[in-house]
Every structure is written in structure tokens, then in C-alpha cells.
Amino acid sequence: MTKDYVERAKQIDLNNRAMFQAAPETMGGFRKVVESVGSDGALDAKTKEIMALAISVAMRCEGCVVYHARAAFQKGASREEVAEALAVAVEMGGGPAAVYGGEALAAFDQFADA
Amino acid sequence: MTKDYVERAKQIDLNNRAMFQAAPETMGGFRKVVESVGSDGALDAKTKEIMALAISVAMRCEGCVVYHARAAFQKGASREEVAEALAVAVEMGGGPAAVYGGEALAAFDQFADA
Amino acid sequence: MTKDYVERAKQIDLNNRAMFQAAPETMGGFRKVVESVGSDGALDAKTKEIMALAISVAMRCEGCVVYHARAAFQKGASREEVAEALAVAVEMGGGPAAVYGGEALAAFDQFADA
Amino acid sequence: MTKDYVERAKQIDLNNRAMFQAAPETMGGFRKVVESVGSDGALDAKTKEIMALAISVAMRCEGCVVYHARAAFQKGASREEVAEALAVAVEMGGGPAAVYGGEALAAFDQFADA
Amino acid sequence: MTKDYVERAKQIDLNNRAMFQAAPETMGGFRKVVESVGSDGALDAKTKEIMALAISVAMRCEGCVVYHARAAFQKGASREEVAEALAVAVEMGGGPAAVYGGEALAAFDQFADA
Amino acid sequence: MTKDYVERAKQIDLNNRAMFQAAPETMGGFRKVVESVGSDGALDAKTKEIMALAISVAMRCEGCVVYHARAAFQKGASREEVAEALAVAVEMGGGPAAVYGGEALAAFDQFADA
Numbered sequence: 001m002t003k004d005y006v007e008r009a010k011q012i013d014l015n016n017r018a019m020f021q022a023a024p025e026t027m028g029g030f031r032k033v034v035e036s037v038g039s040d041g042a043l044d045a046k047t048k049e050i051m052a053l054a055i056s057v058a059m060r061c062e063g064c065v066v067y068h069a070r071a072a073f074q075k076g077a078s079r080e081e082v083a084e085a086l087a088v089a090v091e092m093g094g095g096p097a098a099v100y101g102g103e104a105l106a107a108f109d110q111f112a113d114a
Numbered sequence: 115m116t117k118d119y120v121e122r123a124k125q126i127d128l129n130n131r132a133m134f135q136a137a138p139e140t141m142g143g144f145r146k147v148v149e150s151v152g153s154d155g156a157l158d159a160k161t162k163e164i165m166a167l168a169i170s171v172a173m174r175c176e177g178c179v180v181y182h183a184r185a186a187f188q189k190g191a192s193r194e195e196v197a198e199a200l201a202v203a204v205e206m207g208g209g210p211a212a213v214y215g216g217e218a219l220a221a222f223d224q225f226a227d228a
Numbered sequence: 229m230t231k232d233y234v235e236r237a238k239q240i241d242l243n244n245r246a247m248f249q250a251a252p253e254t255m256g257g258f259r260k261v262v263e264s265v266g267s268d269g270a271l272d273a274k275t276k277e278i279m280a281l282a283i284s285v286a287m288r289c290e291g292c293v294v295y296h297a298r299a300a301f302q303k304g305a306s307r308e309e310v311a312e313a314l315a316v317a318v319e320m321g322g323g324p325a326a327v328y329g330g331e332a333l334a335a336f337d338q339f340a341d342a
Numbered sequence: 343m344t345k346d347y348v349e350r351a352k353q354i355d356l357n358n359r360a361m362f363q364a365a366p367e368t369m370g371g372f373r374k375v376v377e378s379v380g381s382d383g384a385l386d387a388k389t390k391e392i393m394a395l396a397i398s399v400a401m402r403c404e405g406c407v408v409y410h411a412r413a414a415f416q417k418g419a420s421r422e423e424v425a426e427a428l429a430v431a432v433e434m435g436g437g438p439a440a441v442y443g444g445e446a447l448a449a450f451d452q453f454a455d456a
Numbered sequence: 457m458t459k460d461y462v463e464r465a466k467q468i469d470l471n472n473r474a475m476f477q478a479a480p481e482t483m484g485g486f487r488k489v490v491e492s493v494g495s496d497g498a499l500d501a502k503t504k505e506i507m508a509l510a511i512s513v514a515m516r517c518e519g520c521v522v523y524h525a526r527a528a529f530q531k532g533a534s535r536e537e538v539a540e541a542l543a544v545a546v547e548m549g550g551g552p553a554a555v556y557g558g559e560a561l562a563a564f565d566q567f568a569d570a
Numbered sequence: 571m572t573k574d575y576v577e578r579a580k581q582i583d584l585n586n587r588a589m590f591q592a593a594p595e596t597m598g599g600f601r602k603v604v605e606s607v608g609s610d611g612a613l614d615a616k617t618k619e620i621m622a623l624a625i626s627v628a629m630r631c632e633g634c635v636v637y638h639a640r641a642a643f644q645k646g647a648s649r650e651e652v653a654e655a656l657a658v659a660v661e662m663g664g665g666p667a668a669v670y671g672g673e674a675l676a677a678f679d680q681f682a683d684a
Contacts (some may be wrong), residue, residue, distance in 0.1 A: 041650070103519070132554075438633075
């Protein structure tokens with residue numbers, strides 16, 4: 001009964017597309033936010049993606065955990081880097097972050113194996 | 115593997131009933147809160163229901179998103195109105211609100227098609 | 229020892245300006261999000277501003293409560309409409325929303341008297 | 343520059359009164375919720391008040407921390423009981439709960455000294 | 457289509473184990489936090505476990521709700537005690553706490569029947 | 571009427587000390603969590619501190635924002651790095667993160683000038 005994170009990420013992609021069609025101006029502005037974060041700067045894009053994953057875990061956002069676990073993998077984050085970011089999330093979020101961190105790790109492993 | 119929001123809403127109804135039986139005084143008081151919000155006033159009931167949906171999205175409450183998507187549909191909210199409320203939620207909640215907003219839209223569409 | 233909400237709102241404006249200068253691309257994208265929500269559509273701008281205030285209360289964001297209480301007043305929201313939106317926030321946030329709702333009402337009253 | 347928690351609690355009382363006047367039906371229902379929790383049952387009222395304080399800390403609600411620190415003191419909670427409840431909050435909320443827990447302890451001490 | 461909470465709790469156990477292996481020092485420190493809360497003190501261990509469940513509900517942490525519903529049952533909490541703690545969570549979390557509280561009750565009942 | 575972040579950080583230090591005395595075992599375990607995150611690993615300590623600041627902003631924890639702004643400065647984070655981390659927080663937290671991000675920037679600037 002393991003969760004299929006690859007499938008879950010695809011559902012989120014579909015939902016995102018529907019959101020863009022339903023609220024194009026708002027989501028267009030938000031896309032600019034996402035793009036600005038996705039480019040290298042004083043911090044490189046990979047580090048910022050790992051940071052987004054840690055925030056997702058600390059905020060207990062299940063869909064975001066899946067989405068940013070995939071993105072972190074795609075940007076070349078190592079499992080060790082992800083684990084350290086999850087440790088920061090546990091510092092900032094206690095037990096709930098441990099639960100969502102475990103989810104993040106399981107998702108990352110699935111994307112790495114896919 | 116699409117989520118069955120109609121079924122999910124029924125589960126919440128059953129859980130709510132169990133909560134009322136287990137904690138009748140507290141839930142009785144809470145019912146009065148819900149009823150007061152559900153009636154027309156300076157804001158009409160439909161607008162307040164859409165507002166509850168936007169709050170559900172911004173707070174990342176999965177069950178609430180399903181519950182209030184159904185209620186918004188039942189009170190006559192249009193898809194356009196829901197989309198605009200989700201835009202407010204994205205303003206106030208960023209990426210996580212986009213994820214839960216996508217869920218809200220998918221749920222609303224299922225209730226509209228049911 | 230009453231809190232000076234007018235002054236607090238000005239501090240937020242100054243901080244916002246500093247944020248725009250420090251992260252112009254991200255904040256530029258976010259400004260588009262804000263502008264899209266600030267215009268009339270299927271829901272009018274005033275209703276969406278009241279909605280943003282209710283979300284601020286439910287999320288327990290002190291600064292946002294002050295900021296959106298001012299904006300709601302400036303967009304012509306009545307005290308009755310604000311009170312009804314705060315009732316929705318209490319439905320969705322319980323005691324903490326009652327506390328931040330009280331703050332929102334006090335702030336709204338100060339902006340109305342200023 | 344120590345914070346005056348006794349004064350802060352009085353402000354919350356005033357804000358609460360204004361909320362009740364502005365939204366009497368909703369706040370009347372919510373009062374029933376509060377009263378039901380405030381009476382002895384399978385858990386005694388003091389334990390439930392300490393629980394509300396721990397939740398306030400874990401949720402990072404500054405005003406609630408002050409309000410429920412006072413209520414816990416008034417219901418006879420000892421400093422040791424409060425400290426143990428704050429430990430549960432730290433388990434569930436990590437660093438932020440340690441910060442708000444410190445605030446809760448400082449508030450409790452002021453109410454005990456008042 | 458009822459949710460299998462016993463299975464869900466096992467998944468969390470597996471994820472926790474993976475977290476401990478991936479971040480042993482952080483999770484080792486966190487284990488000490490958990491152990492300190494799990495022992496009797498000014499408040500007994502059962503009461504603190506029920507408190508952790510109420511916090512899980514108020515914070516809307518789905519996995520934590522399942523995890524602490526199991527732990528509360530294992531530490532001998534009665535259904536009445538759980539229900540009263542959920543009432544406190546509803547006081548502090550409104551509608552979303554009612555939704556997650558219903559989940560907590562359903563999970564508790566499954567663990568009691570297992 | 572600018573906020574004195576240096577003084578605020580000192581209050582948090584004092585509150586932390588009181589928490590350690592009141593709940594030594596729990597806080598001792600939590601200190602190990604903090605120490606593990608504070609050392610270099612797959613991610614260096616400075617990056618993890620910036621990450622903790624971004625999480626503080628996304629979670630809207632006022633005290634944490636002050637505390638981790640100071641720590642980020644002390645670990646050698648540049649204003650540009652902080653600004654980029656705040657951009658990630660805005661992506662993940664929308665308007666509230668913009669408000670708390672502005673607070674983080676103002677606090678960082680005060681610590682840099684002190």
C-alpha cells in the first residue's frame with residue numbers, strides 16, 4: 001500500500017494547469033515569483049529548491065512536499081543534502097516535521113528510483 | 115486514480131456525526147457558530163461560504179477544502195467566483211495555496227458534475 | 229497603552245519597500261498577484277479585500293491583519309461587513325481567530341477614526 | 343523593557359467584548375464552546391486549560407498564550423504542570439514552540455506575582 | 457472505502473526509521489525530547505499523550521493525528537478523555553479541528569478495535 | 571518608533587534560559603537537535619541557518635525571525651543571501667511571508683549595524 005508519489009506529482013501538475021486557466025493573471029504573477037526563485041543568484045537554484053522542500057515540510061503541506069521533492073531531485077540535490085534540510089525542518093517543526101520529513105524522504109527516493 | 119471528492123465529503127459527514135455524539139456540548143456550541151455564518155447578513159451566505167473555502171485553502175486543511183467546495187456549490191457559487199476566491203488565497207498563501215487551490219477547483223468541478 | 233495601528237501600517241509599508249529593493253524580481257511577480265486580486269472581477273475588489281482580512285485573521289498574521297484592515301477601510305468596507313467576515317474567520321479558526329479578530333476590529337476602528 | 347502581560351490580557355478582554363458586540367450570534371455560539379471546555383468532565387477543567395495553553399504555544403498565537411497563561415494560573419495550575427505542558431508543545435512544535443513557550447512561562451510568572 | 461489507520465501508522469513507523477538513519481544526530485536529539493515527554497512527571501504520561509493528540513488536531517497534521525491516536529490508546533486513554541481533548545482542540549481550532557478531530561476519533565476507534 | 575531587535579533577541583535568550591531550567595530534559599534533547607543542525611555537513615552551517623530564517627518567515631514566527639536573523643548574521647550570511655532566502659519564503663508563504671520577510675530584513679540590518 002505504498003503511496004505513488006510519481007502519480008501524485010502528476011495530479012498536482014494537472015491541478016496547477018487548471019488553476020492557471022481559471023485565474024490566469026494571479027497565477028501568471030505567481031509564475032514570475034517561482035521563476036525568480038528558480039534561477040541562480042546569491043544562492044544557487046538547487047539550494048533554494050531544497051529550502052522550498054524544507055519549508056514544505058515545516059508547513060505540513062503534503063502536496064508541496066511531493067512537488068518539491070521531485071524538483072529537488074531534478075535540480076541535482078543529493079539524498080544527504082535533502083536529509084540535512086529535513087533536519088532543519090525538524091528543528092523548526094518538531095514531531096510534525098519528522099512525519100512530513102519522512103514523507104519527503106520516501107518521495108525523494110521514489111523519484112530517484114523512477 | 116482521481117480522488118473521489120463526493121465520497122470524501124460523505125466520510126467527513128460521518129466523522130462529524132461521531133464528533134457531535136462524543137462531544138455534544140462543544141459541538142452544539144460550534145453548530146451555532148456555523149449556523150450564524152450560514153445566514154445572510156451584511157454579507158450574503160454564499161459570499162461567506164466562498165470565504166470559508168478560501169480560508170480552508172490558505173490554511174491547507176484538506177478535509178475543509180472538500181467540505182466547503184461542496185457547500186459553495188450548494189449555495190450557488192459560480193466557478194468564476196470560486197476561482198477569484200482561490201486567487202485571494204494564493205495571494206495570502208503562495209505555493210501551498212496554489213496546490214490546495216487546485217484541489218478545491220477539482221473538488222468543485224466534481225460536485226458540479228455529480 | 230493602546231496600539232497605534234496607523235503607525236504600524238506605515239512600518240509595514242517601509243519594510244515592504246525594502247523587500248522590493250532587496251528582491252525585485254520575486255516581489256515584482258508578487259505585485260502582479262496583488263494587483264490581479266485588487267481589481268473587480270466575478271467578485272468585486274472590496275469583497276476580496278475583506279476576504280484577505282478574514283484569511284489574515286484565520287492565519288494569525290498580526291501584520292497582515294493591520295495591513296488588510298486599512299485596505300478594507302480604504303476600499304469602502306463597512307464595519308458590519310468586516311464583522312461578518314471575522315465571524316467566518318472564527319468559524320474557521322476558533323479562539324485564536326477571536327483574538328486576532330478583535331485586533332482586526334480595533335485596527336479597522338482606528339483607520340476609520342484617523 | 344519587559345512586556346506587561348497583565349495589561350496585554352486586559353486589552354484582549356476589551357477586544358473580546360468588542361467582538362461579542364459586533365458579531366453576537368457567532369460569538370455567542372463560541373462562548374458555549376468555551377464554557378463546555380471550561381467545566382469538569384472526563385478531564386478536569388484545569389487540565390483542559392493547560393492543554394489550551396500548550397495548543398496556543400504550538401500554534402504560535404501570542405495573544406492566546408497570554409490569555410491561557412492567565413486562565414491556567416486562575417484555575418490553579420502549578421508552574422511544574424505548565425512547564426510539562428510546554429515540553430509537549432516543544433515536542434510538537436520545535437524551536438518556535440520553545441520561543442512561545444518561553445513567553446508562556448514569563449506570562450505565567452507575571453500572573454503568579456501579580 | 458474507510459481509511460486503514462493501523463496500516464497508516466505502520467507507514468509512519470517505517471518513514472520514521474528512514475529519518476533516523478538519514479539524520480541520526482538530529483533525530484537522536486529529538487528522540488530525547490520524545491522520551492522526556494513520555495515519562496510521568498507533574499503531568500502523567502497518558503495526559504501528555506492526549507495533549508499531543510489535541511495539538512496534532514489543532515495543527516491539522518494528518519500523520520500526527522494517526523500516530524498520537526495510537527499512542528493515546530496504548531497509554532490507556534479512554535474514549536471519553538480523548539473526546540474531551542478534541543473539544544479543547546475545537547475551541548482552539550474551529551472547523552478544521554472538528555474535521556481532524558473526527559479523523560482522530562475514527563483512528564482511535566480503529567486502534568481500540570484492532 | 572522602530573523596533574529594537576537587539577533587545578528583543580536578548581529577551582528571547584532570557585526566556586530560553588528559563589525554559590531550560592523549567593524543562594531541562596526536553597530542552598536538553600532539543601539542544602542536541604539545534605547543535606546537530608548548527609554544524610557543517612552535506613550543507614554548511616551558514617546555509618542551514620539561512621534556511622531556518624526562511625522557515626521562520628514562512629511560519630510567521632516573530633520571535634524566530636529575530637533569533638535566526640541574528641544567527642544568520644553571526645554565521646556570516648550576506649544581505650544578498652538573506653534576501654534570496656526571503657524570496658523562497660515569499661514563494662511558499664505569499665503576502666504574510668512578505669510581511670515577516672520585511673521584518674527579517676529590518677532585523678538583519680540592525681544586527682549588521684550593531
